[in-house]
Amino acid sequence: MKIKLKLTRIIENALKDADIKADDIVISDATKPEFGDYQFNGVMKLAKILKQNPRQIATRVIEHIDTTGIIKKVEVAGPGFINIWLDNGWLSAQATAIVNDDRVGVGYFSSNQKVVIDYSGPNMAKQMHVGHLRSTIIGDTLANLLEFLGDEVIRQNHIGDWGTQFGMLIAYLEERDTDGNTQELKDLEQFYKDAKVRFDQSQEFANKAREYVVKIQSGDRHCLRLWQSFIDASLGHCEEVYSKLGVKLTRDDVRAESFYNPQLPKVIQTLEKQGLLTLSDGAKCVFLEDWDTPVIVQKGDGGYLYATTDLAGLEFRAKELKANRICYVVDARQGQHFKQVFAIAKQANMVNESVKLEHIGFGTMMDKGGKPFKTRDGGVIKLIDLLDEAVVRAKASIKERDAYSQEELDNIANVVGIGAVKYADLSINRESNYIFSWDKMLSFEGNTSLYMQYAYARIQSILRKYNQEEIKGDIIISDETEHRLALMILKFEDTLIKASIDATPHTITSYLYDVVTLFMKFYESNPILKGGIEEEIKISRLQLAKLTASVIKKSLDILGIRVVDKI
RNA sequence: GCACUCAUAGCUCAGCUGGAUAGAGCAUCGGUUUGCGGUACCGAAGGUCACAGGUUCGAAUCCUGUUGGGUGUACCA
Structure with missing residues (x-):
């Protein structure tokens, strides 16, 4: 239900009828319950522009407000605030109408867009670590959200599979893996370290590694096959993480660095043609x-x-994938890189002027001391280990474990543990750094x-x-608590729209918290x-409870978090 | 040096593109129950919104400056 839009129209009409010219009408939520539900x-x-008394104008506007249906009083x-109270009868009807709606009353965008969302982007030379968590789950949430609202979403996983380190890695793979056994790739961190040691020790090996870099680039079959098997193994690790996280990325969404490699000379040509290229200290540069x-x-x-690769990617996404909006869910530290790349892409006409380019930046995950989150000896924390620990901790926190079968217990621990990690991250304004705390995220409070x-x-x-079949009847709003709960539920669509524009998952979580808090009071x-x-009252309350459950489930669904019927 | 960003309760965070007495949770103190799952609910206390100016009827929010943190600054991604 787009309540704000409805109210905006009503105020617009009232202003017109009162013969007052105004644009940019903004309806906001009331700051306090005693000020009603909404305010204008x-x-x-306007009073300032018209040089008139604001209270007099407000009174005049109020006289022209059409209160039939939605509004109880103004x-x-x-x-000179205009406070608006919504009608309980209207709320009842709206809430009743969506009790069995699986979209919980949320409509589709009228003009759907093609949106590319670039997220996760792991490096194939190493395993995913905590630094990849935010991009992966914020990006996935954004993709879920826009999809739900009716955009055509194209997920893109821009994996790092190209570069000098792969020469070393496949040379080492070849050396270690004569019998075709890739067991050693189970721990890529270790494999990388071992390869590096070998690289530093042996001149012969180092030469071979360098030679292999060139060979991959020139399409040597043997080296490409080695490279491909390495990438497959590494991608397999990522998919294990995606599966645990419930992230929807698949192999079809992978568009790797190597994919853009053949396009890079063309990027330079384009820039050259547009007169944007300058030779400086031997390097080809664009000065902005x-x-x-x-x-x-x-x-x-x-x-x-x-x-260069990002420019090729931008052109591909704009011209081949025909995106109207391209979102990069990448660490905030790359802010200026994206500002520059976006500017070049537009200036060089690689991306049409109308395409929206957005860097969805996010802050860093910190430990309790406010330092970047690391293991005790200063190493990176593998994402897979973090998730496994979350599940273990979740299992330990479940009371009355005897009441469940082993299978149920495992499932609950998974849903709770993974959900806690994701929610803790998504519930914080993405642009700020956040402090990671097991205790806080696994709390019931x-x-x-x-x-x-x-x-x-x-x-x-x-x-x-209750027999589900017997729960049939209207939601009757009889007191303040029910009024507030029902209204909050009906604000679902307005909330999702806001979250989609700002690309802020935490808008959804704080909304959800409001809904659940109101439900608990109710x-x-x-x-x-x-x-x-x-x-009649019993049915009404059951319906309201059922509707609350739908909002919880749908919200968590968008956030990529599951629910269970029993905890 | 330059650029970007942040600073809100003891702690962790909200504050909706300027609105009314700045809100939550944790921690602290107190209360509610013959309980539909009390891992709940209610209340108290806790603030110079870093500091100083400015714009405005009105500023945590916009502008300028100061202080203090973080980040980025040409051949890594």
């Missing part, structure tokens, strides 16, 4: 206004750089996944006691299954 604050600005308050340092697109030795999953399980427990004060409750 624009009158004060009031002028303070210096407002930047002291140029962007190097081809090194003095002829090699290309990641800016506050804005955590467990609080939501627990509320969901409680509702399921209530619904189980649940506390309005008993459902206790004796002595009228059937």
Whole structure:
């Protein structure tokens, strides 16, 4: 339900009827319950332009507001605020209408776009570590969200599979792997270290490694086969992580660095043709206004750089994939790189002016001391290890473990543990750094996944006691708590739209927290299954509980977090 | 040096592109129950929104400066 849009139209009409010219009408949520449900604050600005008393204007506007249906009452308050209360009858009807709707009342975008979302982007030379978590889950959430709202989403996993380190790796693979056994690739970190040691020790090996880099690039069959088997093994590790995380990336979404490699000379040509290229200290550069340092697109030795690949990628996504919006979910530290690359792509006409290019940046994961999150000896934490630990910790936190079968217990631990890691990350404004804390994320209290999953399980427990077929009837809003809960549920669509524009998953989590908190209050004060409750009221409350469960489930679904009926 | 970014309660975070008395959770103190899952709910206390100016009827939010952290700054990705 697009409530804000409805109210905006009503105010627009009221202003028109009152003969007041205004654009940019913004309806906002009321800051406090006593100020109603929504408020319009624009009158004060208008008063200034019109040089009239704001309260008088507000009064005039109010007289022209059409209150049939959605609005119960409007009031002028303070210096000229217009406060709006929504009608319970209207809320009841709207809520009742979506109880069995699997989209929970959320519509589709009227103009759907093609959106490319570039996320995860692991390096094939190593295993995924904690640094890859944010890109992977923020990107996946954004993809889920836009898909749900009706955009055509193209997921792109820009894996790092090209570069000098692969010469060393495949030379070592060949040396170690004479019988075709790739068991050693189980731990890529170790494999990389071993290869490096060999590289540093043996001149002969180092030469071979360098030779192999050239051979891969020139398409040597033997080396390409080795390289391919290495990439396959490494990608397999990533897929294990994606599967544990419930991230939807597949092999079809992989568009690797190597894919763009053949296009790189053309990128240089294009830049040359557009007159953007400058030779400086032997390197081919693009100098941009407002930047002291140029962007190097081809090194003095002829090699290309990641800016070159990104330009090829941008052109491919805009022209071949025909995207209207391209989002890069990449660490905030690459902010200026993307600003520069985006500017070049547009100037060189590689990307049409109308295409929206966005860097969805995010901060770093920190430990309790506010330092980048590392193992005790300063190494990187492998993502797979982190996820496994989350599941182990989740299992330990489950009370009455005897009540479940081993299978149930494993499933719950998975849902809870993985959910906790993801939720903790997604619930924080992506642009800031955040402090990783097991205790906080696995808590039942506050804005955590467990609080939501627990509320969901409680509702399921209530619904189980009732025959689903018998739950038929209207939601009747009879008090303030129900009013607030129903309204919050109906704000789902407005929330998702905002989250999609800003690309902020935490907008969804804080909304969800509001919903669940309101439900808990409702649940506390309005008993459902206790004796002595009228059937009509009981059904209404059951329906409201059911609707709350739908919102919880759908929200978590978009965030890529599962629920269970029992915890 | 230059650029970007951040600074809100003891701690972890919100604050919706300027609105009314700045909000949550944790921790602290107190309360609720013959309980539909109490891993819940209610309340108290806790703030010079880093600092100083400016714009405005109105600033945590916009502008300038200062201080303090983080990050990035031409042949890595």
